[in-house]
Amino acid sequence: MRHAILTCVVAGLLACAVGANAQAPGTPADGYTVHVLAPHYVDGKVMGPFHHYCKVIAPDPKIVCQIYDSTQPNAMMNQVEYIMAKKLTRPKVSRESWNKYWHDHQVEIATGRVQVLDLPPDKAKEVADLVATTDGLIYSFDFKDGLPTGKAGNPQAVGHKPMTEAQYKASGGK
Numbered sequence: 001m002r003h004a005i006l007t008c009v010v011a012g013l014l015a016c017a018v019g020a021n022a023q024a025p026g027t028p029a030d031g032y033t034v035h036v037l038a039p040h041y042v043d044g045k046v047m048g049p050f051h052h053y054c055k056v057i058a059p060d061p062k063i064v065c066q067i068y069d070s071t072q073p074n075a076m077m078n079q080v081e082y083i084m085a086k087k088l089t090r091p092k093v094s095r096e097s098w099n100k101y102w103h104d105h106q107v108e109i110a111t112g113r114v115q116v117l118d119l120p121p122d123k124a125k126e127v128a129d130l131v132a133t134t135d136g137l138i139y140s141f142d143f144k145d146g147l148p149t150g151k152a153g154n155p156q157a158v159g160h161k162p163m164t165e166a167q168y169k170a171s172g173g174k
Contacts, residue, residue, distance in 0.1 A: 031055040032066055034127060035117040038108070040079070040155040042140060047155075049113070052081060060085040061130060067138070079140045079155070089135045090172035095165060098135070098173060103157035106132040111159040 032053040039048035054065040067079035083105065093102060108114055109132050116124035142151040163171065 032064075034119075036065070036127075037115040037117055039113055039158050040138060040140075041158050041160065042155040043153065046158055049115075050079060051075075054081075054083070060088055061134060062088075063131070063134070076143070077141075078143065079138055081136050081138045083131060083134045083136045085133060086135055086172060090168070093135075093173065095163060095168040095173055098168065099162035101154050102135045102137050103160040105134045105136055105157075107159050107161060108136070108157040113158055 032055045034052075034054040034056075036052040036054060037049045038052065039046050040050055041047075048069075051068045051071055052065040053068070054063050056063050061083070062085070063083035065081040065083065066077050067081060068075040068077055086104075089098070089102060109128050114128065116127045119127065136157060138155045138157075140153045140155050142149045142153065163173075
């Protein structure tokens with residue numbers, strides 16, 4: 001009898017906690033719901049495809065993606081991508097830095113390797129069209145034996161093409 005009462009109390013507390021969380025204010029982790037699949041150029045080779053779970057932070061657009069190797073619930077996040085409107089990046093990022101770290105999503109999407117998942121085709125196209133107006137910067141976290149090493153790198157989009165000075169100036173960059 002005592003065990004049954006304790007079980008009911010614990011179940012009631014859990015129900016209260018779930019109910020409280022349902023009414024609690026959101027967290028920064030909420031909203032990573034746009035699912036995109038794309039390969040990256042990592043350490044000199046094409047790897048992936050990687051699962052991007054993206055959230056629009058601001059309408060410029062500014063978008064952040066958590067990136068995983070799989071869709072398993074316990075998959076470890078191993079990359080982050082910052083996606084920023086070209087009108088924000090090109091005037092502020094040097095061509096040398098852009099060529100090394102950033103990539104043009106219009107070029108990446110044109111390769112046909114990017115897939116917007118879990119949306120009807122018309123909505124997926126809207127997402128792709130919006131993202132085509134942006135540049136991306138990826139950070140990849142190094143792991144060894146299942147543990148992060150503290151090292152990070154900057155993979156590139158497959159299809160990235162460095163720009164000449166003239167091309168960069170024409171695109172709105174410095």
